[in-house]
Amino acid sequence: MMSTIPIIFNEKNVAHTVVGGQLCPVASAFLGAVVLNRGVRWNRAEFFAQLTTLGIAPIVSVERSAAAPDVTGLAERFPFVKFITPLECISVGEMINLGVAELDVMYVLVLWSDMRIDPQV
Structure with missing residues (x-):
């Protein structure tokens, strides 16, 4: 079952920086x-590669x-x-709201960076 709860109305404006994020050719x-x-x-490099695959x-x-030193690389x-x-x-x-606000898609998967994804699923 999937949750379809929208982001909250009184969302807190969080000061943040953005790195990367050019359009992806496989983006839907x-x-x-x-x-x-x-x-x-x-x-995390392997994780991002797996998501795009x-x-x-x-x-x-x-x-x-x-203090995330690997972001630039x-x-x-x-x-x-x-x-x-x-x-x-x-x-x-607030992390979820910040991320979802940057996307323009119908559905969003929210994942922890240390999760393992079984490609057979």
């Missing part, structure tokens, strides 16, 4: 993804804090992924 207006970075240093685009990655390797770094401490719900 149907399904996008918001990846919430937990701060754990899993292989599955046809999930556009992708927005919301960082946990401004990842943005160069995956120019179609938009990396958002909030300039203040925000909740998980």
Whole structure:
């Protein structure tokens, strides 16, 4: 079952920076993804490659804090992924709202950056 809850009305304006996010040639207006970075240093490059192989685009990655040193390198390797770094401490719900607000698709997958996706599913 899928949740279709819209983002909240009184959404907090969060100061943030954006890196990357050029248009992706496989982007559809149907399904996008918001990846919430937990701060754990899993292989995020492999994760983004897997999402694009599955046809999930556009992708927005919301960082946990401004201290994410791998963002510049990842943005160069995956120019179609938009990396958002909030300039203040925000909740998980605010991270989701920030990411969803950047997408223009019908459906959004919200994923943690340390999840493993089974390609057989």
